[in-house]
Amino acid sequence: xxxxxxxxxxxxxxxxxxxxxxxxxMLRNGLRKGFPVFFSYLIFEFxxxxxxxxxxxxxxxxxxxxxxxxxxxxxxxxxxxFGILQELFESPLADNVPLRRAMARILNLGTAVLVVxxxxxxxxxxYSILNDRPFAGYVVIEALNAAQxxVxxxxxxxxxxxGLRMSSFAFGIAVGMGLAAGMxxxxxxxxxxxxxxYFRIPGLLQMATYHVVVLLWLYFALARERITFDFKAxxxxxxxxxAAELGRITHL
Amino acid sequence: xTALIILAxxxxxxxxxxFFQVWxxxxxxxxxxxxQLIPVDLEAFENLTDPEEVRFLRNxxxxxxxxxxxxxxxxxxKVYVAALSENAGVLVSLGQSARSQPDPEVAxxxxxxxxxxxxxxxxxxxxxxxxxxxxxxxxxxxPTNGITHRYLLVTYMAANLGAKSAA
Numbered sequence: 001x002x003x004x005x006x007x008x009x010x011x012x013x014x015x016x017x018x019x020x021x022x023x024x025x026m027l028r029n030g031l032r033k034g035f036p037v038f039f040s041y042l043i044f045e046f047x048x049x050x051x052x053x054x055x056x057x058x059x060x061x062x063x064x065x066x067x068x069x070x071x072x073x074x075x076x077x078x079x080x081x082f083g084i085l086q087e088l089f090e091s092p093l094a095d096n097v098p099l100r101r102a103m104a105r106i107l108n109l110g111t112a113v114l115v116v117x118x119x120x121x122x123x124x125x126x127y128s129i130l131n132d133r134p135f136a137g138y139v140v141i142e143a144l145n146a147a148q149x150x151v152x153x154x155x156x157x158x159x160x161x162x163g164l165r166m167s168s169f170a171f172g173i174a175v176g177m178g179l180a181a182g183m184x185x186x187x188x189x190x191x192x193x194x195x196x197x198y199f200r201i202p203g204l205l206q207m208a209t210y211h212v213v214v215l216l217w218l219y220f221a222l223a224r225e226r227i228t229f230d231f232k233a234x235x236x237x238x239x240x241x242x243a244a245e246l247g248r249i250t251h252l
Numbered sequence: 253x254t255a256l257i258i259l260a261x262x263x264x265x266x267x268x269x270x271f272f273q274v275w276x277x278x279x280x281x282x283x284x285x286x287x288q289l290i291p292v293d294l295e296a297f298e299n300l301t302d303p304e305e306v307r308f309l310r311n312x313x314x315x316x317x318x319x320x321x322x323x324x325x326x327x328x329x330k331v332y333v334a335a336l337s338e339n340a341g342v343l344v345s346l347g348q349s350a351r352s353q354p355d356p357e358v359a360x361x362x363x364x365x366x367x368x369x370x371x372x373x374x375x376x377x378x379x380x381x382x383x384x385x386x387x388x389x390x391x392x393x394x395p396t397n398g399i400t401h402r403y404l405l406v407t408y409m410a411a412n413l414g415a416k417s418a419a
Contacts (some may be wrong), residue, residue: 095367099374125258149266156273162373163341164366165348171277175270182266189259 011207015214016049025221037087041080048073078144085151092164111151118147142188148181172220176213183209289342290335294400297332300325322390330383336403337376343369343406350413368406
């Protein structure tokens with residue numbers, strides 16, 4: 001095995017093993033309850049890795065069976081990622097079921113619009129250069145990844161609108177998801193633009209990005225929440241003044 | 253190659269957005285984060301959104317004049333709702349900081365404040381949408397007045413936090 005193969009195998013195997021570590025730390029720190037979809041996603045990713053690795057070891061990468069399983073697994077990952085984004089979006093409203101449902105409907109509508117826009121955007125990009133692309137399904141996957149970037153931006157804007165600071169782990173999940181979803185369409189575009197002799201580079205780039213993402217999740221699963229906000233510095237005085245003023249008004 | 257350039261630009265823009273989120277969370281100066289409540293005259297706001305007032309104006313003014321006045325009132329109400337929404341954001345921050353306090357009573361009150369302030373914030377959002385719709389049809393739609401008591405409740409709870417943390 002040459003160095004290039006070693007690196008390739010390392011970037012394929014190591015992040016998926018680290019996913020198990022993330023899941024273990026989630027269990028230990030009681031984070032699984034708050035992020036059940038993300039936890040399921042970690043397990044799913046590990047199982048799909050096991051399956052693909054087994055097929056690869058047995059048959060090689062370029063077989064139709066491998067391509068079919070790969071497509072199925074990617075579709076599963078994307079479905080899970082949309083679920084995680086919904087989980088992050090709804091997390092501030094965890095205790096209010098009616099409001100959570102109402103906002104979930106709005107998010108679903110926004111997601112549908114973003115998916116359509118992304119399909120048009122990615123479709124128009126590839127229409128001119130990839131008429132004979134063998135796997136049209138990958139174009140759809142790229143579009144869905146692009147849509148996920150949009151939904152993730154919505155999640156950040158939503159928290160910003162509410163004035164709510166995301167929990168440390170939620171923030172780590174969001175940043176990691178953004179890196180993974182953002183780099184995948186770029187990797188795909190790179191793979192069709194580079195000459196054939198560099199065909200491994202986009203894959204390596206994507207795998208290296210995913211490795212960074214998993215390390216990020218691991219860090220945030222281990223990190224303790226640090227509150228740097230000074231409770232005494234919060235404008236309690238102005239709140240009290242306003243409450244007194246409001247009391248005066250309501251007793252008129 | 254054009255596709256690659258467009259996608260690369262989109263990816264760079266998105267990565268910049270992510271970087272900005274990280275910077276905002278970990279490197280933004282602390283003094284910027286501490287916002288103050290905007291003073292809101294709730295009595296005036298109640299008056300602007302009172303259905304009785306709307307009915308009175310509708311009955312005593314010609315339709316054209318009523319629509320013009322009602323639009324002005326809705327514009328003013330929008331300014332109030334925007335201020336209430338800003339204040340709800342400050343109260344969310346206050347509740348979050350209380351939530352992390354070691355005293356269980358203060359922490360529980362913080363959780364309650366966060367939930368109520370978030371609800372208030374969402375109500376303000378829906379109210380702004382309703383007010384915008386009422387601007388289009390001032391004769392048919394009246395602005396909502398359900399926010400005031402929610403705002404009062406959260407502000408009182410936040411004001412009581414000080415007493416609880418001092419005790």
